[in-house]
Amino acid sequence: MGHLQPLNIFLKQEIDRMQRVITIVRVTLHDLKLAIDGTIIMSENLRDALDNLFDARVPKRWVKFSWQSSTIGFWFTELLERNMQFSSWVFTGRPVLFWMTGFFNPQGFLTAMRQEVTRAHKGWALDTVALHNDFTKFFKEDINAAPPEGVYVYGLYLDGASWDRRQCRLCESHPKVLNIVLPIVHMYAISSTGPKDPKLYQCPVYKKPNRTDLTFITTVLMKTTQNPDHWILRGVAALCDIK
Structure with a gap:
């Protein structure tokens, strides 16, 4: 794609940040399942995530690395749409x-x-x-x-x-x-x-x-x-x- 093109450099920086968000979400949800089962200790971050998800809000740690949103539904929809745009750009070509x-x-x-x-x-x-x-x-x-x-x-x-x-x-x-x-x-x-x-x-x-x-x-x-x-x-x- 031309890794030194300005927009492609920008795309790599965006993907790096997106990967970080996806990793945090995946690790948090995996640990939360283990904590609920009693396999690991419920930490402060996990307790905050559990309380916020129950109230349909975005966990504080997720917001810290991502973006503001009023509910977890809006946040997760935006996560999917952002990921779709980056995936399409990388695997299909530059968007119109x-x-x-x-x-x-x-x-x-x-x-x-x-x-x-x-x-x-x-x-x-x-x-x-x-x-x-x-x-x-x-x-x-x-x-x-x-x-x-x-x-x-x-x-x-x-x-x-x-x-x-x-x-x-x-x-x-x-x-x-x-x-x-x-x-x-x-x-x-x-x-x-x-x-x-x-x-x-x-x-x-x-x-x-x-x-x-x-x-x-x-x-x-x-x-x-x-x-x-x-x-x-x-x-x-x-x-x-x-x-």
């Missing part, structure tokens, strides 16, 4: 679409993509290459081929506003609708150090609904007929996960 929510380090993914685009253009320097994006009119089922440059990203939710799919721009949110699934985003890089277009809304992207600097990933540019300040006051953001 990337589920950014399924990465431990989404910022590293975008940086690796920038490096890949920079290397493809002679004379470009990574310091002067900036992330850029376009919102398509397509969803996951409509895409069959990868873009000529950059990556297609799916799985983002819009919080605080709605999306005009025909015009590919922000619009007022509908009553009683909290989150909207955004279409596929084409993320790529351009050689530019100039400021962003002031007519576009720079929408922050967060990993989780709790918006902190620890869950912040990047910003994506969105078209809007209103002044971008209108959406800033509404607190409009894109979320990778709404659970």
Whole structure:
């Protein structure tokens, strides 16, 4: 696959972390069965795992090495989906679409993509290459081929506003609708150090609904007929996960 390609280096780092999570889950559940049978002593970690699993919560040790989730059901579903994405990438080939929510380090993914685009253009320097994006009119089922440059990203939710799919721009949110699934985003890089277009809304992207600097990933540019300040006051953001 080319082990020195930026995205393949990123993939190896992600798989190493994923293997660690799978190992901890396997060892914990195996030891828990032995502890319940009385074969080994019930340690503090095993007791915590037993109590949390009984309450449908994620054991603290698992969260320490993985990701936050409200219930063990959501957590385990995400574990399977993340594992599926990595397995497909390794054994089938580079994906046409990337589920950014399924990465431990989404910022590293975008940086690796920038490096890949920079290397493809002679004379470009990574310091002067900036992330850029376009919102398509397509969803996951409509895409069959990868873009000529950059990556297609799916799985983002819009919080605080709605999306005009025909015009590919922000619009007022509908009553009683909290989150909207955004279409596929084409993320790529351009050689530019100039400021962003002031007519576009720079929408922050967060990993989780709790918006902190620890869950912040990047910003994506969105078209809007209103002044971008209108959406800033509404607190409009894109979320990778709404659970």
